[in-house]
Amino acid sequence: MAATALPEVLLPTAHRADLDILVGRWSCQPEPDQLPGAYAHLTREAVASGCRFWLQDIRSRTLNDPHTTQWLLTQYFPQMASQLGGRLSVAYLTSPTLMELLVNAPGFRTPDAYATEPFVIAFFGTEGEALTWLEQQRSH
Template sequence: MQPRPASLPALDYLQYQFRPDLQVLVGRWLRQPTEAELHAGYQRLLEVAEACGARLWLVDARRRDHANQQGTAWMMEHFLPQLPQRLGRPVHMAYLFMPTHLYELEHDATVPPLTYFEGREYHVERFTEEQAAMQWLAACRAHEDLPA
């Protein structure tokens, strides 16, 4: 874990670390967040990403009880659209889910398919294995010619 700025208190439901060697911000949900915690946690990740210049994110949701689809509208309408403005473009987010959660997401009509992100300045992929997620982020970094 990187040291937190004194102005950012620890969160008991989210760990985060910027990996400068990979240019990746890693956020790990430690439990199922409430809706307010979900919003606060993503805002915290955004603050850390701004401080580090991180446009590559690994978001690990495997410890959550379910995929928290009630937050989908907020993510799509409010959170994701602000990322390119605040971080530069494009932003790449690799999400890690348990296989059952990924299945829930892929079969829920309220959750947009991955094709939703085509042509946008923020890109999302979903994974069940961390190695595959990190490989995708590395390919994004190489494609965008970001420093390693």
């Protein structure tokens, strides 16, 4: 995909009003210069829907950029939680290969490790597991 791809093509989103979940499905492995536009698009959609429960389908991605991860954890997710007025819950739907890379990476944290954070993230191999977890987060 060219670096000039539109953010809504790179990261199509939809607010599932019936579940109150914002779904984002990454269409490919983004180039680093595509990420600011994609996250700006995600921000606009989250704010428009007021939704704090996100399902991010990253099965088409093959690697995780450590700099982006650091930015997400230290800036983006805390800012989004503040902007949305409550704890942000993000369920990542991932491929088995990427899941293995993520859980074996230095600094990987389980959802329990986010207890004092304004956000929580978790990784799943099936959409059903991810949706069940997001529903459970509503009571936290």
